[in-house]
Amino acid sequence: MGSTRQDPILHVGIIGCGEISQVAHIPNINFLAHRFRTTYLCDISQQSLRHCAQRVLGETPKSTASAEELCASPDVDVVLITNADAYPVEQGILALQNEKYCLIEKPASICLRYIDRLIEAEKISKGKVFVGTMRRFAAAFLDAVEDYRNQAHPQRFDDFSKQDSCDRANKEADIYEQAINDNVLFRYDNFPVVYESGLSDIPFFGAHIEVASPRKTVRVIFDNPYIKGLPVTLLIREKIGDGFQERKIRKTYEDPYTLELLDLYDFVVNGKTPKSGAEDAKKDLELFRMILQAGF
Known part of the structure; x- marks a missing residue:
C-alpha cells in the first residue's frame, strides 16, 4: 500500500492577546486543529497571557512579552499579529526578518510610509504577508x-x-x-x-x-x-x-474568520496568492485618503 500524505499542522504564534484574539482567532484555531496549533502567545499584559493560554486547546502555549522572542522561535511557523495600530508593521518586519509568514490584522498600517517599509522587507524575505481582511473571504x-x-x-x-x-x-x-x-x-x-x-x-x-x-x-x-x-x-x-x-x-x-484561516493555510503550505497582501493594504490607505479628501 502507498503512503497517505498527511497535511502539516502549522504552529501559530499570536502577538496581541486582546479582543479579536480571544473572540475569533484562538477559538477558530482550536476549531481547525487539523490545520493549526497555537504554540506561542505574546502580550505586555500578563493577565491577558494567562487568560488566552487557558483558552488554547491541547498543550499550553509558551508566552512572552517580547515580539522578538516569538518571531525568532523555532516553535512558530506563522505569526498572527493582532496588536494596536502603532505596532503591526514593526512586528511584521520582525516576522519577515526571521523568514516567517505572517497574518496582520486590518489595517496593516494607517501610514503609507510604514506600509512601504513592510513591502520592502517582504521583498528580501522568504516569508510573506497576508492581511486579514476577513470579509473578503465570505x-x-x-x-x-x-x-x-x-x-x-x-x-x-x-x-x-x-x-x-x-x-x-x-x-x-x-x-x-x-x-x-x-x-x-x-x-x-x-x-x-x-x-x-x-x-x-x-x-x-x-x-x-x-x-x-x-x-x-x-x-x-x-x-x-x-x-x-x-x-x-x-x-x-x-x-x-x-x-x-x-x-x-x-x-x-x-464564518469569514474561519474561511480566512483556511485561505491562510493554503497561502503558507501550497503557495496560494493571498487576497490581501502588503501591496493591497497600501491601496486601502490610498482609498482612506480619497475618503478624507472628499470629506474635507
Whole structure:
C-alpha cells in the first residue's frame, strides 16, 4: 500500500492577546486543529497571557512579552499579529526578518510610509504577508463578485463631441459635489459606489456592500463577526420579464474568520496568492485618503 500524505499542522504564534484574539482567532484555531496549533502567545499584559493560554486547546502555549522572542522561535511557523495600530508593521518586519509568514490584522498600517517599509522587507524575505481582511473571504461576497462578473455589460460608444462631453462632466461634477456633503461617492468606469460609515447605540450590525445595475442589485449583508456561525447573506433583487424577484441566499454557516484561516493555510503550505497582501493594504490607505479628501 502507498503512503497517505498527511497535511502539516502549522504552529501559530499570536502577538496581541486582546479582543479579536480571544473572540475569533484562538477559538477558530482550536476549531481547525487539523490545520493549526497555537504554540506561542505574546502580550505586555500578563493577565491577558494567562487568560488566552487557558483558552488554547491541547498543550499550553509558551508566552512572552517580547515580539522578538516569538518571531525568532523555532516553535512558530506563522505569526498572527493582532496588536494596536502603532505596532503591526514593526512586528511584521520582525516576522519577515526571521523568514516567517505572517497574518496582520486590518489595517496593516494607517501610514503609507510604514506600509512601504513592510513591502520592502517582504521583498528580501522568504516569508510573506497576508492581511486579514476577513470579509473578503465570505462565501456570499465571493458569489456576489462572480455574479457581477457574469452580468451582461452594455457596449459603450464615444462618437460624440468634446463640447458635449465637457457639458456632461461639469453637470455631473456639480451633482456629485452635492452628494458628497453627506456621503462619499466613488466613480468607477461603469458604476458608482457610495460609502457611508457611522456608529449608534442601536444594537444592530448593519454592514453591507451593494452593487446596483438597471435590472439587478446584489447586496452582501455581513452580520456580527464576533458571534460564530452567523451567516453572511447574499440578497439579490432583479427584474424578471415584467416582474420582480428577490432571493436571499445563505451558502454556508462558516464564518469569514474561519474561511480566512483556511485561505491562510493554503497561502503558507501550497503557495496560494493571498487576497490581501502588503501591496493591497497600501491601496486601502490610498482609498482612506480619497475618503478624507472628499470629506474635507
